[in-house]
Amino acid sequence: xxxxxxxxxxxxxxxxxxxxxxxxxxxxxxxxxxxxxxxxxxxxxxxxxxxxxxxxxxxxxxxxxxxxxxxxxxxxxxxxxxxxxxxxxxxxxxxxxxxxxxxxxxxxxxxxx
Amino acid sequence: xxxxxxxxxxxxxxxxxxxxxxxxxxxxxxxxxxxxxxxxxxxxxxxxxxxxxxxxxxxxxxxxxxxxxxxxxxxxxxxxxxxxxxxxxxxxxxxxxxxxxxxxxxxxxxxxxxxx
Numbered sequence: 001x002x003x004x005x006x007x008x009x010x011x012x013x014x015x016x017x018x019x020x021x022x023x024x025x026x027x028x029x030x031x032x033x034x035x036x037x038x039x040x041x042x043x044x045x046x047x048x049x050x051x052x053x054x055x056x057x058x059x060x061x062x063x064x065x066x067x068x069x070x071x072x073x074x075x076x077x078x079x080x081x082x083x084x085x086x087x088x089x090x091x092x093x094x095x096x097x098x099x100x101x102x103x104x105x106x107x108x109x110x111x112x113x
Numbered sequence: 114x115x116x117x118x119x120x121x122x123x124x125x126x127x128x129x130x131x132x133x134x135x136x137x138x139x140x141x142x143x144x145x146x147x148x149x150x151x152x153x154x155x156x157x158x159x160x161x162x163x164x165x166x167x168x169x170x171x172x173x174x175x176x177x178x179x180x181x182x183x184x185x186x187x188x189x190x191x192x193x194x195x196x197x198x199x200x201x202x203x204x205x206x207x208x209x210x211x212x213x214x215x216x217x218x219x220x221x222x223x224x225x226x227x228x229x
Binding site for chain 1: 117156222
């Protein structure tokens with residue numbers, strides 16, 4: 001049972017444009033969501049998070065939106081830069097899962113110069 | 114801070130051999146996690162520890178896998194005997210406790226394991 005799903009395995013965007021990465025979840029007990037970025041041959045690095053009490057969290061070029069009723073979150077990167085090219089993982093946790101994170105499959109973002 | 118340290122970075126072994134992966138978490142972090150990444154299953158949690166105690170090992174695939182955390186600064190993941198299907202990248206991550214408000218997990222660079 002895939003509780004966190006990223007339906008787009010890849011996304012290609014032009015430099016300077018907006019990148020939108022999507023994530024859906026099924027477990028209504030999830031209340032904390034994170035995005036990680038992963039470069040080849042490196043571990044995932046934390047990017048941005050959002051608690052379920054919010055619907056938006058912004059950090060520089062990165063904004064995460066949460067739609068609890070739709071069980072959907074998205075990561076917006078604007079403007080996109082070639083250095084943003086990486087695999088992006090969505091992850092979720094909840095009070096009942098404690099420290100346990102459930103990850104999506106990842107989306108490979110390619111930002112073309 | 115050096116971040117989470119994992120060793121070895123790469124391991125090639127033959128089927129049936131014992132494999133030991135090592136992890137040093139970030140100093141001060143009380144929670145430690147072992148993940149496995151494969152093409153088929155993505156990034157999956159194998160086991161995690163709080164204050165050196167295993168809390169959830171439901172992700173450990175079978176008895177061939179075992180993990181220990183003898184102290185706050187060291188953990189091992191052991192596969193004995195190893196099989197070709199164990200080939201994957203194994204990540205260790207650490208964080209402050211869940212209740213601390215600083216639960217972000219920080220990942221090590223991973224160990225790429227190939228079992229022939």
